[in-house]
Amino acid sequence: MINPEYRAVSDHATAAAKARAQHGSWVLAGVYANSQTSKSVAAGIRAGSPSFPTYQPTGAFDAYAAPAGDRESVWVRYVEGAEPLPPFPDRMTVRVRHSDPAPSDLxxxxxxxxxxxxxxxxxxxxxxxxxxxxxxxxxxxxxxTWTNPCGHMDLYPHVLEESRTRQLPPPPAPKHIVEAKAPPQEMPQVGLILDAAREHRGMHAARAADLLEVRGFADDAALIRAEIKNRAGHLSAKQAATLLRDLHRSAHLSTDYQMGAAS
Ligand SMILES: [Zn+2]
Structure with missing residues (x-):
């Protein structure tokens, strides 16, 4: 069911009045046959062009053009007011579920x-x-997961297909996130365990420790064996991988910690 607020309105006077009544909310102002028209209409509204007197004065309205199915739409919002409105980002980065080429690759x-x-x-x-x-x-x-105010549902296969058809760079991170440390890459030890656990359902942590020892990660193997003892044997390989990841991550954030350094 499509939210009626997001249905087309017939004329700019109605759209402008509606947008003025809902300060900051995007309102559909028109639907056009081609993107050249919709883009020039949006630009005209933003610039306060005399062709669109209903959106005067200049700067009172924000506008953008975007495809709408096989048509092209123009959306406006009334931005004049004491409080500046938050910007509307043009891209979003999301995690979607995929199950192709085979369901086993989910x-x-x-x-x-x-x-x-x-x-x-x-x-x-x-x-x-x-x-x-x-x-x-x-x-x-x-x-x-997210909810579109228009009521149209984004299904994962469609979002995935969309991202393949039109590849966009990730949006620039907000300043406070830029300053934060990027999460470390998955460690090879963790990857080794997870790969093995994927092949052997219900794999025990003891086997993960053996595997790491053989592959030259003796310190991590010892850590896992200690934890198995702590938990009276109740530790799966996957839990061991998570444990290692958490331990190394906290070590990564602490400056004076040297993994594997004997004291
Ligand atoms: Zn929609």
Whole structure:
């Protein structure tokens, strides 16, 4: 069911009045046959062009053009007011569930897509993105979910297809995130265990420790064996991988910690 607020309005006077009444909310102002027209209309509205007197004065309205199915849409929002409105990003990076080429390859992939709903051109729920954990067999995954204010649902296969058709670079990170440390890459030890655990369902941590020892990660093998003892034997290989990842991650954040350094 499509939110009636996001249905087409017939003329700019109505769109402008509606947008003025809902300060900051995007309103569909028109649907056009080609993107050249929709882009010039959006630019005209933003620039306060005399061709669009209903959106005067200059700077009172924000506008953008976006595909809407096989048509082209123009959306406006009334921005004049004491409080500056937050910018509307043009891209969003999300984790989507994928299950191709074969269902056995099921997993999660991170993609960057436009913040405009492909069906109507309206804003996607880029500010409602939430983690969506799911389980397949004994594997745990986390994708993202969001709700589009227009009511059009984004299905994972469509989002995936969209990201393949139109590859976008990730949006620039907000300043406070740029300053934060990037998460470390997955460590080879963890990857080794997870690969083995994928092949051997219900693999015990003791086998993970053996595997690491053989592959030259004696310190990590010892860590896992100590933890098996701590937990009276109740530790799976996957839990051991998570434990190692957490330990190394906290070590990564601490400056005086040297992994494997004997004291
Ligand atoms: Zn929509």
């Amino acid at each position: 997993g999660v992939v991170t993609v960057t897509v436009t913040t405009r709903c492909p069906a109507c051109g309206g804003p996607r729920g880029w500010d409602t993105v939430q983690p969506y954990p799911f389980q397949v067999g004994d594997e745990e995954y986390t994708a993202d």
